[in-house]
Amino acid sequence: MEKDKYVREMKRYFLDADTGERAGREILEHLEDKQEYYVQMGFSEAQAEKKAMEDLGNPEILGRKLNRCHPPGLDIQTLWTILFTGFLTFLLHWVFIEHDLYFEKIPGAIERFLGLCGLYGFGIFFSVFEIWMGTQELYSIRTKEGTVMLWNSTYICGIGIGIAAQSWEEWMMLAAAGGLLALAVRTVVMKRQWSFANRYLFREGVLSKDTSYRGKAVFPGEHRPKAVFYYEQQEDTLKEGSPVVVGRVEGRRLIIQPESS
Structure with missing residues (x-):
């Protein structure tokens, strides 16, 4: 169902997986309630589902906002x-x-x-x-x-x-x-x-040098390039000027992947 896909996309932007799962369940329940409300108003199931997702907005923006509301604490x-x-x-x-x-x-x-x-x-x-x-x-x-x-x-x-x-x-x-x-x-x-x-998860940048394992990328708004790592396919070399996106963050390591992927 489309709302399940919406929730999966939203959860991608949570740094803490457990928090993302809890938020995903709450958002799914909210979408189902909104869908039922629109069905009672006369919309079809598909139309009601689409309208419920439109009410919540872009899943990336929602995920990023909710992630910022859940910093790590004592666990x-x-x-x-x-x-x-x-x-x-x-x-x-x-x-x-x-x-x-x-x-x-x-x-x-x-x-x-x-x-x-x-x-x-x-x-x-x-x-x-x-x-x-x-x-x-x-x-x-x-x-x-x-x-x-x-x-x-x-x-x-x-x-x-x-x-x-x-x-x-x-x-x-x-x-x-x-x-x-x-x-x-x-x-x-x-x-x-x-x-x-x-700050850096899923952020887009441009490589400032050829990169097969470790390189540097320029991110908009930054004064100097940041060190980045390319783990996925070390036999390939990403060329200078290639657009990349930060796929995950390990400690202070920014793990990139080609933006097209």
Whole structure:
């Protein structure tokens, strides 16, 4: 049916697939209600369906507007990641510190603080780098609910907390601080990434050099060319001046395809 095609087209412009599915179901129900309304007014089924879609307008414009209304926030994957890491720190602390196994207690509070700061910095750096490059799902556990990302800021910091905490009270304080920091970093970085992807997804440009894998493209309104990648058919070379469109965004990588396709 035409309205199903309309909804599929609209969902293409959602960066988050789950949000797109929910919005698609709501839009489909709205179209069916509008179609029934026009049928009762005397229109045929086909005419009513067409008029209902006309009322909503261009599916691309609708999809882009709805996508901008649904930026990423805190989700169940993030919470599961922090809970998993908290359980890991609990085991590490119980085995290695409380039972004096393999590790001696770190003597000074300053040394423990500096060591944890180093681990936090190291973990956050790699977490941001993974999100930037769009490779964070390489470090993940697959579940029935989706992907639980074990990104490095929680994982590495969890190891440090489990080993460095000198008591259960200190462990609880460090684990709570680490969880809050992980939530804050992920929220800020992922929202910035969402804004970047929303800005360039399906945007049209022109190549400023021949491109077989990595090149540059000029986008209207930009002061300088942006780096782009062409994964789909690396044996082909897209020539300078070719019109291209951003088919998807992986981290900060703009994946292009020929505009004609």
